[in-house]
Amino acid sequence: MTKRFFAPTRREVLAGLAASAAGLAGGGATPPAAAWLTLQARPATLALRPGQPATPISELVTPTAAGDVRLKRGDRCETTFRNDLTAAVAPVWYGLDGATAAEPLPGRAAVAPGATETSIISMPHAGTLLADLRLFEEGLKLPVRPQPIIIEEADRVAVDRDEVLLIEEWRLRPDGTAIAPGRDPQDTAPLYTLNGRTSFELSAAANERLRLRFINGSQRTVLAIKLENHDVRVMAMDGQPAEPFPARNGALVLAPGARADAFVDTATSAPFLLHDGKEARQIGSLTISGKLERRAPLSPPQPLPSNDLPDQLDLKGALRFDLALGAPDAGWTRPASFSASSAPAFRAKAGRTVVLALKNFTPVTTAFHLHGHHFRLLDRLDDGWKPYWLDTLAIEPGQTQRIAFAATYPGRWLVESVATDWAAPRLVRWYAVE
The missing domain is CATH 2.60.40.420 (Cupredoxins -  blue copper proteins)
Known part of the structure; x- marks a missing residue:
């Protein structure tokens, strides 16, 4: 069974029509480069014990790639996912902003065993991404290897x-x-x-x-x-x-x-x-x-090309929300029980800055992951931020960390929370940008 999947929201449709009209008015813009990617979830083995039989596992792979999977920033990628496992699963993309067609649970259902799904996914930023099946681990009998995906910068980076x-x-x-x-x-x-x-x-x-x-x-x-x-x-x-x-x-x-x-x-x-x-x-x-012989000594590395995330965030005018991590009475649920009709963790209008106070009330370090957007880790007094963007953060027991992001991409997006304990369940909620 094969199905094509591309479900833009009304806002995305209108935005696409506006962009098309602007391109026609300007004499026609060149569309982003087309690319194709195949992902397959399948049984596998891995040699983990010297001199012993290989261990049965599962893996998410690109079967047609001989080496690393590399795409280009700006690619509009036709992505085909084939599920050859015995449970319904779908890839989760760590590091991919604004791709509603790639967002599991609120945006699409898992792919049934033996089925294939094709979607159109745009790659707005260069960087190191990770495709994984971790949201669906409850239905899997074996651990799954993830698939790194590299989105290359438009210009060559000065490394050997x-x-x-x-x-x-x-x-x-x-x-x-x-x-x-x-x-x-x-x-x-x-x-x-x-x-x-x-x-x-x-x-x-x-x-x-x-x-x-x-x-x-x-x-x-x-x-x-x-x-x-x-x-x-x-x-x-x-x-x-x-x-x-x-x-x-x-x-x-x-x-x-x-x-x-x-x-x-x-x-x-x-x-x-x-x-x-x-x-x-x-x-x-x-x-x-x-x-390696060089004509001149290596100079200090220059920053990587910008992905055009905002230089400044409006913290004074930000929407602010508290998010208690892992607490069952705070709206968190296991992915298998997720319902899009549940109450969102928060809502924000597109263009607003959102500040989240992430409070870890559990006795162990908890990992938090924000889908759809990258965030800044704020300083303790909310008077600045660390000099990098994140989408994943570990928060120690009893600690509160504040993060801020620009709500750029309309849609329904997940937030994840999981304690750093092998037996701990993965928990999810969702938020809306409207």
């Missing part, structure tokens, strides 16, 4: 190489089988992989400038990743350019689903160290062989 580093978390029983998140992890041991390997090696020459796209593909754990003996300069967070800044002690701390792009000028062989809040372990290594 561009590498994706996907960190994943597994919970293995003594017999080597892996359990899906949301289940009791009793009698399991944690295991982490980098790009699907328990010991990953990245080869490079000395004096190369690498763009390393770190992705925390784990489902529940806040992770710190560090490349020893190198300066790590953060260039983007959650797919949006940042004012470049050095990673503290060379380590990047990432909530589940979060991404960070960093520039590293290679110098010497060094380990990649991972810390899950309990212990540090080596998860891979940078191996240096030879040296």
Whole structure:
């Protein structure tokens, strides 16, 4: 069974007609470049225990791609999703703003087993994205590998190489089988992989400038990743350019689903160290062989090209809402029980600034994810913000964090909340931009 899916709201239809009229009046504008993407959810195996049989898992992949999946900023992408799992699922895109056609639950139903769905999805921003099935984990018997998707800048970025580093978390029983998140992890041991390997090696020459796209593909754990003996300069967070800044002690701390792009000028062989809040372990290594000769020394990296998010947010005139994370009496529900007729967490008119006070009343760190928009993390006195944009944030027990975003894209969008405990349920609500 194949169905085409594209359900714009009335506001989007009117906006599209207005844009078309403007293009005709100006003599006809060139439409965005066309692109095609195929995603498939399917059974798979992964070698997680040396010398032992591969572990059965599920995966979300692009079967036609030989390497990284790369699109261009501005692409209008015809995306086909094929579900070859036994449960109804749909991809969730971390880092994709304004794409109502890609928004699960409030905008579309999950795709039935054996079915195929085609939708039109625009890529408004360059950056590091992650497609995942995590909203539908309750119906899955096995953990699922996500699919990184890179949206490239229109102009070339001055690096020698561009590498994706996907960190994943597994919970293995003594017999080597892996359990899906949301289940009791009793009698399991944690295991982490980098790009699907328990010991990953990245080869490079000395004096190369690498763009390393770190992705925390784990489902529940806040992770710190560090490349020893190198300066790590953060260039983007959650797919949006940042004012470049050095990673503290060379380590990047990432909530589940979060991404960070960093520039590293290679110098010497060094380990990649991972810390899950309990212990540090080596998860891979940078191996240096030879040296890249240059006519001139490397200059400090320049900021990545802007994605045209607003330079300023109107905090004084902002709409303000409190959002208690994880509390069952605060309107949160499991994705399987989600109803679009439920009350929204908040509503905002398009063009307004929204400030959310995220309050974690739970006894464990909780990860929050905002769909449809990126946000600024505000300073404690609401008198400024950190020099980067986010879509995912970890909030410690008993803490309140305030975030602000420009309500740019009309539609119904999800917010997610999940405690950093393997057995914790994923919870959702929705908000409206009108």
